[in-house]
Amino acid sequence: xxxxxxxxxKLRGSYLFSTISKKVEEYRKAHPEEAxxxxxxxxxxxxxxxxxxxxxxxxxxxxxxxxxxxxxxxAPDLGYDFLRKAVSDEYSERGCSIEPGExxxxxxxxxxxxxxxxxxAADSVVAICDxxxxxxxDTNVMAGRAGxxxxxxxxxxxxxxxxxxxxxxxxxxxxxxxxxxxxxxSPNNPTGTALNRKELKVWVxxxxxxxxxxxxxxxxxxxxxxxDIPHSIYEIEGAKKCAIxxxxxxxxxxxxxxxxxxxxxxxxxxxxxxxLNSLWARRHGTKxxxxxxxxxxxxxxxxxxxxxKETKALxxxxxxxxxxxxxxxxxxxxxxxxxVNSPYIWLRTPGSMTSWExxxxxxxxxxxVGTPGSGFGPSGEHYFRLTAFGTRENAxxxxxxxxxx
Numbered sequence: 170x171x172x173x174x175x176x177x178x179k180l181r182g183s184y185l186f187s188t189i190s191k192k193v194e195e196y197r198k199a200h201p202e203e204a205x206x207x208x209x210x211x212x213x214x215x216x217x218x219x220x221x222x223x224x225x226x227x228x229x230x231x232x233x234x235x236x237x238x239x240x241x242x243x244a245p246d247l248g249y250d251f252l253r254k255a256v257s258d259e260y261s262e263r264g265c266s267i268e269p270g271e272x273x274x275x276x277x278x279x280x281x282x283x284x285x286x287x288x289x290a291a292d293s294v295v296a297i298c299d300x301x302x303x304x305x306x307d308t309n310v311m312a313g314r315a316g317x318x319x320x321x322x323x324x325x326x327x328x329x330x331x332x333x334x335x336x337x338x339x340x341x342x343x344x345x346x347x348x349x350x351x352x353x354x355s356p357n358n359p360t361g362t363a364l365n366r367k368e369l370k371v372w373v374x375x376x377x378x379x380x381x382x383x384x385x386x387x388x389x390x391x392x393x394x395x396x397d398i399p400h401s402i403y404e405i406e407g408a409k410k411c412a413i414x415x416x417x418x419x420x421x422x423x424x425x426x427x428x429x430x431x432x433x434x435x436x437x438x439x440x441x442x443x444x445l446n447s448l449w450a451r452r453h454g455t456k457x458x459x460x461x462x463x464x465x466x467x468x469x470x471x472x473x474x475x476x477x478k479e480t481k482a483l484x485x486x487x488x489x490x491x492x493x494x495x496x497x498x499x500x501x502x503x504x505x506x507x508x509v510n511s512p513y514i515w516l517r518t519p520g521s522m523t524s525w526e527x528x529x530x531x532x533x534x535x536x537x538v539g540t541p542g543s544g545f546g547p548s549g550e551h552y553f554r555l556t557a558f559g560t561r562e563n564a565x566x567x568x569x570x571x572x573x574x
Contacts, residue, residue, distance in 0.1 A: 176313045185303050185544035186212050192528075193538055203536055208563045208570075210494075210555040211538040213358070213512065215423040217486060219467075220479035223422060226470035230463040244459030247450060248274025248431065252465045255472040256416075256431055265403040267433055271446060273453055274460050274468075277430040278388045278417035282352075283308040284456075285384060285413060285432070288448040289350055296329035296348035298341045300359055300542055300549030302386065305352045323547035332548040333360055335517075339506065340368055347379050353402075354386040356393065359545045359554040360515045361491075361507015365397045369405050376411040382440065383412040388430075391421035391484050393510045409435035413445070420512065420558075422471045422480050429464045487512045490564040491557035497568030498555075512557040515542070527553050535570045 182188065189211050197204040219227070233239035247253070253269035260267040275281050283304050286295075295314055297305045306328060309315050316327025324330055329348050331341035339362040341353070353372060356363040364372075376383050385402040393400055402408045414433040418424035434446045470476045488508075495508035504517035518527040524541035531537040540556075542549030557564065 174311070176311050176315075179310055179315070179318060180307060181318065184307075185540070188544075189528075189538065189540060193532065196532055206536045207532075207538060208536060208559070208567045209538045210557075210559060210563075210567060211540045213420070213556045213558055215420065215425050215483075215487075215558050216560060217423055217483055219423055219427070220476065220483065222470045222473060222476040222479055223467050226466045227463060230466035234463065241462045244462055244465065246454040246457065246459050248272065248460065249462065249465050252469050253431075255469050259472055260401065260403065260433075263400055263404060265401055267403060268436070271433055271435050273432045273434065273449060274465060275430050275432060275453075275457065276428040276460055276464075277419060277424075278386060278415040278432075279304060281415050281430060281432045282384065282386055284452070285415075285449070286312055286314075286350070288445060288452055289382070293349040294327075294329065294346070295350045295352070296331055296344055297352045297546075298333045298354065298357065299324075299330040299547060300333065300545030300552070301352065301354055302358045303545060305384075306546070323543070323550075330546065330548070333357065333362070334548050335504075335506070338362075340364065341372075343371070343375055347381065349381055351376060351381055351383045352386070353383055354388075356389040356398075356507075356511035356513075358386075358389065358511075359513055359540065359542065359549065360552075361509075361511035361513035361554075362515070363393060363395075363398045363510040365395075366399055366405070367397075369399055369402060373402070373405045373408045373411060377407050380440070381411065382438070382445070383408075385412050385414045387414055388417040389420055389511050390416070391480070392488060392512055394488070395510055398510055403433070403435075409437045411438065413438065413449075418468055418471060421484055422468075422476075423483060424464075424467070427464055427467060429460055429468045486561070487557045490559060490561060493561075493564045493568060494555055494557060497572060501568075501572045501574075503571075508557070514555045514557065516553050516555065518542075518551050518553055522551070524550055524553050535567075535574055537567050537570060 253272045257269045315325035329344045333339045339360045390400040402412045417430040434449045438445045491508040498505045507515040524543045528541045540554040542552030
């Protein structure tokens with residue numbers, strides 16, 4: 170008799186952003202006359218169109234696919250050499266020596282951060298920041314590592330939680346119990362805060378000492394504006410022996426609808442005599458047929474001189490929105506964080522209001538959609554995330570409505 174993977178039955182409700190979409194749709198149906206006035210600052214999806222250089226590369230690749238002499242079928246499992254070389258060169262500019270063979274091209278950081286756990290032992294002990302991107306916890310629940318869920322605390326007893334709250338400056342503290350796998354996200358989603366060089370070195374040194382592996386999500390590195398914040402964990406000495414890094418084209422170049430990212434697994438990263446680079450290559454080649462040629466040519470264009478200028482303009486646009494929202498909330502009396510090295514603004518909910526109560530209030534009274542902090546972990550309760558991904562007009566409108574309230 171066939172049986173299901175019972176770990177999936179342990180998952181808590183639907184995925185956070187699916188729940189938000191459902192609630193917004195219910196509101197739209199109940200208030201059709203106001204549907205067009207809703208400002209969506211919840212899901213971190215980009216809104217600006219792809220840049221001219223990227224569009225040109227996409228069109229060129231499409232034309233190649235229509236020509237017998239330049240047509241391409243399956244992409245190389247690990248990525249085309251031209252894109253891996255472009256990524257490698259970009260790392261070199263930051264003083265990081267990353268070889269093309271250490272770069273694995275994929276359809277995005279979400280897939281890779283969710284799938285990477287497959288190459289580790291089933292009984293590995295996992296540590297995550299709290300609050301943080303839900304995919305880290307959920308995929309380990311699916312894999313059977315999370316243990317039992319405690320309704321009272323909102324935590325899994327098999328996962329180590331590292332609170333990131335205002336009391337510790339949103340910097341995760343070293344856990345009492347030693348984890349095998351450590352998830353770090355900097356700049357952090359959802360808090361919008363980032364680890365500086367000294368803080369990140371503490372984690373690299375800890376991982377080296379305890380033979381742990383850091384899974385470093387750098388999806389928002391393009392938004393870093395302060396000099397002391399590393400764009401890559403490999404800027405820290407020793408990181409190539411203990412860390413895997415995930416990067417994305419979604420938030421810097423607007424590829425959320427194109428789908429492209431990459432993961433770096435250094436050749437020096439060896440656990441129990443086994444090189445993780447070869448394990449990830451085996452997994453990648455077995456379960457993935459490679460990112461399409463068309464997308465990879467677009468990714469290559471992002472690293473061209475013109476592509477970099479255009480990408481920076483996109484990032485500056487969203488950071489401009491973040492500053493407008495951040496300043497507006499401060500003026501309105503809110504306690505606010507993030508928005509400097511990140512497109513996310515993290516605010517404290519008023520009084521004793523829960524994050525979902527605040528969500529309902531914003532939606533019903535101000536027609537603004539945000540993300541409840543509790544959806545990112547128990548330490549996110551009484552916090553709320555707003556995203557700067559949107560038009561300048563909507564950023565200004567949202568602030569105006571919040572100030573009036």
